[in-house]
Amino acid sequence: MSEKLYPLKFEPLYQYRLWGGRRLEHLLSKPLPKEEPVGEAWLLSDRKDHASKVVDGALKGKTITELMQKYPVEIMGKNSRHLERFPLLLKFLDCHEVLSVQVHPSDNQRAYIPKGDTGKTEAWIVLETADDSIIYAGLKKGTTKKDLMEAIENNSVSDKLHRFIPKVDDAVFIQSGTLHTLGGAVVFEVQENCDVTFRLYDWDRNDPKTGKPRELQVEKAIACIDYHQVEIGPITPIKSAEVKNAEQLFDNEHFKLWRIESDTPVDVGFEKEPVILVCIEGSGSMDYQNEAYAISKGEVLLLPAIVGQLQLNPENKITLLQIAIPKKNSNKKS
Structure with a gap:
């Protein structure tokens, strides 16, 4: 059985995002969908709704989900006893505009995580920047829940966030519970295999596809914020x-x-x-x-x-x- 496995290459899965752009076509050989903004290319995803497919060899067309079911030990080694699916989700992001101000739950916040999912700790590596590149990561020191609730009322949430201008090759670690967003950059993202995001604020904009604002999850976001995650900057390699x-x-x-x-x-x-x-x-x-x-x-x-x-x-x-x-x-x- 194991002799069938080999180094596996996967086809990227493109995702429409209103904040996306067209810069991923310079990074990936697969053509982007028509003229819509593409915010994410999922590079390796073991999700029910978006499972990555092998692009060549004897296993061409098989999904990572199918392979994890058939060859758990051969793929994962000793980790196979703990895992029922591939534990990471890898992406390229084209953040042409700034994303919503958002937070992800931690593994122990089960009330906010769908059955079968985990929390979401992630990290970014900056690949391209622009004149308007910005990363918001963590709260400003001393910000309380009360401060944040007032900022939501006043549309001044970004004033409570730590920010910096990213450079190419910067690496940023976003622990679950960290309030964050970014814009004007192309980044690689590695994260836990989870797609749970709670939007706190979305810059008062409408989605061009619907003409309406995107849904916010303010109560859940507030519940998942770790107020100790403050002033996050690039790590030192x-x-x-x-x-x-x-x-x-x-x-x-x-x-x-x-x-x-x-x-x-x-x-x-x-x-x-x-x-x-x-x-x-x-x-x-x-x-x-x-x-x-x-x-x-x-x-x-x-x-x-x-x-x-x-x-x-x-x-x-x-x-x-x-x-x-x-x-x-x-x-x-x-």
Whole structure:
């Protein structure tokens, strides 16, 4: 059974968002839908409504959901005993306009999470910026629930948020419960496999498709805000001792992420655990069981646990994000 698995490449799933744009067409080879604003490309998604499909090889057309059901141990290794679906959701976001001011619940806030879902901790890596780029992350120090409720009444919510102007390569960690939004940037996002978002404020705008404002979830948002999450800024990368030619950007209970830059052969993946590779710049290839597997800008490869570690051979220089799932993750269905 396990011999059927190989490095798996997935087709991106595009999502209309009123705040989106057209910049993802420079990042991905799959054409964007007509002329509507595309805010998100879901790169690897094990969701009932949007399941990623394999684009090549013997498993072409199979979804990650089907593969997780058929090959749980081969894909996830030891983590398979804890997981009934792939635990992360990966995206590119084109935030042409600013998103709603929003918050996501934490894993222990079960009353606000649909059955089968988790909380949502996420992180961003900034890929492109513009003159109007802005990130709001966390509250200003000292902001209370009362302050925030008054700001909602006065349409001044953004005045209570910490903000900064992002630069390309900035990495920002958004713990669940953090009030946040961003605009004027293209980012890569890694998150828990959850699609629960509570909008606190949406800049008094209408959705062009409906002519109406989008629904807000003020009470739920207020209930899920962690008032200790204040003044969040970019993290400081750490040179990795574990991965060659890499810096570690994130290391938490949900995901570990390294940025690899190399113009010479470099090892990717780990033995007996799954790893996801996301190519940000350049291209390269890996050999597995006498087959070559290429990866280029905008593409995603899942290396199942059974595949183990491979040597990546860059064509010129390549920039990759390598994402692993900590073994301690025991993310069961809620």
